[in-house]
Amino acid sequence: MLSVKSILNIEDLSLEDIDLVLSNTDSFLEVLGRDLKKVPTLRGKTIINLFFEPSTRTKTSFELAAKRMNADLVNFSAPASSLKKGESIIDTVKTIIAMKVDLIIVRHPDSGAAKFIFIKTNIPVINAGDGKNEHPTQALLDLHTIKKRFKDFKKVKVAIVGDILNSRVARSNIKLFKKVGFDVSVVSPPMLLPENMDYFNVDIKNNIDDVIGEVDVIYMLRMQFERHNRELYPSVREYNEYLSLNMDRVSKMKKESIVMHPGPVNRGIEISEEVMNLSGKGSDRLLINTQVTYGVAVRMALLYLLLGQ
Amino acid sequence: MKNNLSEYKNILIKSGKVIDPVRKKEFDSDIFIKEGRISKIDKKIEFENLDIADKNDIFVIDASGFIISPGFVDMHVHLRDPGNEDEEDIKSGISAALKGGITAIACMPNTEPPIDSEHLVKYIIESAAKLDYKIFPIAAMTKKIKGKEITEFGILKRAGAIALSDDGRCVANSRIMYEIMEYARQFKLLLILHEEDYSFSEYGLVHEGYFSSKLGLDGISYLSEDLVVARDIILAKYTGARIHITHVSSKNSVKMIKKAKENDVNITCDVTPHHLFFNDSCLTDFNTNFKVKPPIRSEEDRKAIIAGIKEGVIDAVASDHAPHLETEKNTTFKEASFGAIGLETLFSACYTKLYKQEGIKLPDVISLFTSSPSNILDIESGSLKIGNKADITIFNPDKINKIRKQDFISKSANSPFIGESLFGEVVYTINNGKLVFKND
Structure with a gap:
């Protein structure tokens, strides 16, 4: 049993919870390897995919996870409404309660929205990304990806590169990676870093070249242009100079090291066209698609742990 | 009977x-x-x-x-009247004040329309007089509180404006602020200043620091306040204007005001009970009643404010009573309005924090919301003079009360003290x- 009723953030999860999620993820990966990729575990359960923000990947991933466990999943897409126009979040919440669903998957552009919905409904919630706050299922699937790759899982060195300030993936991943004992550093220029990094307690670098030869995992963040109120960084050219992953930098990486990205990649910004197009043996270290596969399994595990027991 | x-x-x-x-x-x-x-x-x-x-x-x-005690004086109140009487009005504000032991208030001009004209100043005074209560209207420094053109200081004063303020907005243009100070001096008018550099606060929701980083909430740096406090101290020194910095929130501001007082700048300041009471760790539940401006800052800032009170740098405590409807607060942190009510908790919050917990002498604590604001505003309140x-x-x-939402008699209940025992x-x-x- 998990110690929590909802998956809102990483801080609330105990190490036992994390182990439980990851071990169940392995079982569901086995299911996904079968010809008939479906189990009856959640028959009769209703899950709502409540998305206030456009999403294809995460939404589809949750939808697949729910359907492969025989749950009834409905999509509810609502534009994030401001107070004066459209439906307010509290009315959406009341509608959801009236629909008598068993679990809510929430994505919202405002930090804290998932917790808000859990407090107001008291229905289990999975946070599928709230503003700049957290994206805990992404962090769990990333952890699983790393765990499957490295035998000596405890000693992994990770560098997270890019827009830390506006990234919920960065927040969840740093918290989770630190929690399981990884050596974590971030690579980011001052304008893309939060003013105060005391909470995260990580090494801070400004140039990807400072870490590229030393880390086991290079985690490239997506530039969150949609969350910038104005141009924060001077240019793509300058980004490529200090922060992007190109062939030259890949060649300097440790032999067994891997490249991760939460997707979708801005080709030519975070990762160069050439690196993205690597094929054959050269592409072994690119785990971006593996992350997607594990994403479905992790979400199946979470649905099972929250609803199936 | x-x-x-x-x-x-x-x-x-x-x-x-x-x-x-x-x-x-x-x-x-x-x-x-x-x-x-x-x-x-x-x-x-x-x-x-x-x-x-x-x-x-x-x-x-x-x-x-x-x-x-002498009846309490609250020198920073938003009555929402005229314009937003669904949140509060003069009558409900007075009831809430009396329950809080407050017998005189100064109200801010950011109503709809703003109190920037003679007839609105008189409207406030006359409405209060009909209810046998003392409200001292603070009139806008600039027309419509837009920070562009100055108001009729002379006529406003004659109508009964006790001071001038663009509270809620800050005059961004330094030249205009300079002209306001120059002109205010002619009428010996007090300027009450809300200090905020918008280039640092435009998208911000909370204090920029440990918790804004952790929670992914956009931050408002203390630089937003410090830069304008510094500017206005320089301008006040130059012009000789009488200024009062309201709701001081940062440790550097306290430091600068202390220095300014030593340098004979004609300056006073106040803080709110919520800045005395809380630090930004209160944000972890995304409770929108803690969404206020200036933001509730770090423990270091809070301690500097307490020290400022003990040293006499901070002259007064005022509630910054800012009522908001449930619909404006019962939403995500980003969507929610800034502001917290405070008339009904001003006294008990100060008494609990400053007397019970910090051990400041009771007459000193009480003076912060009686004689001291009366001196700042130059009004006959806050004392027990024979014949008055x-x-x-x-x-x-x-008596210890656990603050409950349903006990407020204000029209709004957006209090950060809900759940606290005072x-x-x-x-x-x-x-x-x-x-x-x-x-x-």
Whole structure:
């Protein structure tokens, strides 16, 4: 049993919870390897995919996870409404309660929205990304990806590169990676870093070249242009100079090291066209698609742990 | 016994402890209010010896175990009237104030329309007078609070404006601020300043620091306040204007104001109870009642504010009572409006934090919301002067109340103190010589 009723953030999860999620993820990966990729575990359960923000990947991933466990999943897409126009979040919440669903998957552009919905409904919630706050299922699937790759899982060195300030993936991943004992550093220029990094307690670098030869995992963040109120960084050219992953930098990486990205990649910004197009043996270290596969399994595990027991 | 206690012309308060914030003294005494005026403060005043023909027209309050103070003064209140009477109006604001022991308030001009004209200043004063209450309107410094063109300082003062402020907005243009200070000096008008550099706060929701980083909430750096405090100190030194910085929130501001006072700048300042009470760790539940401007800052800032009070750098505490409807707060942190109510908790929050927890002497604590704001505003309130109309608040120092949403009588209930246990409960409020509030 998990110690929590909802998956809102990483801080609330105990190490036992994390182990439980990851071990169940392995079982569901086995299911996904079968010809008939479906189990009856959640028959009769209703899950709502409540998305206030456009999403294809995460939404589809949750939808697949729910359907492969025989749950009834409905999509509810609502534009994030401001107070004066459209439906307010509290009315959406009341509608959801009236629909008598068993679990809510929430994505919202405002930090804290998932917790808000859990407090107001008291229905289990999975946070599928709230503003700049957290994206805990992404962090769990990333952890699983790393765990499957490295035998000596405890000693992994990770560098997270890019827009830390506006990234919920960065927040969840740093918290989770630190929690399981990884050596974590971030690579980011001052304008893309939060003013105060005391909470995260990580090494801070400004140039990807400072870490590229030393880390086991290079985690490239997506530039969150949609969350910038104005141009924060001077240019793509300058980004490529200090922060992007190109062939030259890949060649300097440790032999067994891997490249991760939460997707979708801005080709030519975070990762160069050439690196993205690597094929054959050269592409072994690119785990971006593996992350997607594990994403479905992790979400199946979470649905099972929250609803199936 | 009269049905309505406010009909009593004479009140005898027996056996209480009196706080005199002006002379910073506390002593056991009785007080007699005759025909609405404080007529006697004496160790023992015997009912039988009172020179009143109809003894039935004396209401006797047994104040043993209670503390008697001048009525409280709140120099920073948003009454939302005119324009947003669904959030608060003059009448409901007065009721909330009286429950909080407050007998005089200064109200801010960011109403709809803003109080930037003679007739609106008079509207406030006359509305309050009809309810037998003292509201001192603060008029806008610039037309429509847009920070562009200055208002009619002379006419506004003559109409009764007690001070000028663009509270809620900050005059961004330094030249205009300079002209405001120059012109205010001609009329000896006090300027009450909300200090905020918008280039640092435009998208911000909370104090920029440890918790904004952790929670992914956009931050408002203390630089937003510090830069403008520095500017206005420089301008006040140059112009000789009389300025008051309201709701100081950052440690650097406290430092700069201390220095400015040493350099004979004509400056005073206040803080809110919520900045005294909380630090930004309160944000972890995304409770929108903690969404205020300036933001609730770090523990370091909070401690600097407490130290500023102890050192006398901070002159007053004011509630910044800012009512908002449930719909404006019952939403995500980003969508929610800025502001918290405070009239009903001003006293108990200060009493709990400053007296009970910080051990500051009671007359010093009480002076922060009686004699001190009265001095700053230059009004006749906040003292127990013989012959004055009686404004007196009597409180039970030992009563502990758990603050509950449903207990507020303000039209709004957006209080950050909900759930807190606070010491000190107002038992009686005597306003303008009449007993108008009794806590049963």
